[in-house]
Amino acid sequence: MLDSLRVSLWKLAFRLFPAYRGTGGRITHIEPDWSHVEVELPLSLRTRNYVGTIFGGSMYGCVDPIYMLMLIRRLPSAYTVWDKAAEIRFEKPGRDTLHAEFAVSDAEVEAIRESLSPGESLDREYTVELVDDEGVVHATVEKTLYVRQDRPEGLVGRVRSWLGR
Template sequence: MRWRFNLHPAYRGTGARITFIASDWSEVRLRLPLSWRTRNIVGTIFGGSLYAALDPIYMIQLMRGLGPDFIVWDKAATIRFKRPGRSTLHATFRMPSAEVESVRKDVLEQGKIERTYSVVLVDGSGLVHAECEKVISLRRA
């Protein structure tokens, strides 16, 4: 699945690559290098690449965890650029099974809910370069 994801034109264009997907999609890791494809006019990683690399992951994790009886949509996003990306950046998305079950329970009880998730892009030494917050809308199909 990781290879198929990386070859998809929309994701491939971000310059990022998925490096790991847990069999249950509870964890996804990605790498975003500084390269000719991601470099902006001032020589750092383009902000669009930073966001686009992160954009679909939480939605897909929830879709995979909840199955076809639920509708999952990205509703809003905020990204905060903390420092320029001058090297390869990494992000780790975690969606524990307890969170998926909590979402399932809340949707079944309330009909429609929103959840907010955060992820950071860090360099090799752990310095945060960008913080992204995603608001996901969920309901029964």
């Protein structure tokens, strides 16, 4: 019950946040542990470009923050996550609603945690496709995220970090 309320509040926050709202994208599903997120981008007056297809900025904008937020939500607070780079390849014009699915597995989170010691960082690459209802790819986005462990995990690590040791 509490998990579904949190998910509903996150979806509402995305709908209300001006920067995301402006993309025209909608979050349609969030797993309570943020391991899976689904987004849809309809062709509408807000997303339509001059030639009547989905604006490329809307395609990128609706997927831009998702992987970063997923890792922020899945990793302990001892980690910093930032978008570092992105590349988008437009395959076909979007003439219908497009969908994107994001996944960050438990194994991926564990691999990040095992790879980093306090003060160390790494880059992780993720790919997401915007597809139509038939599964035809309209755009492919590759995201590079910077992940850093700022301090040791756990209460003892946080106290030591706070004390400057």
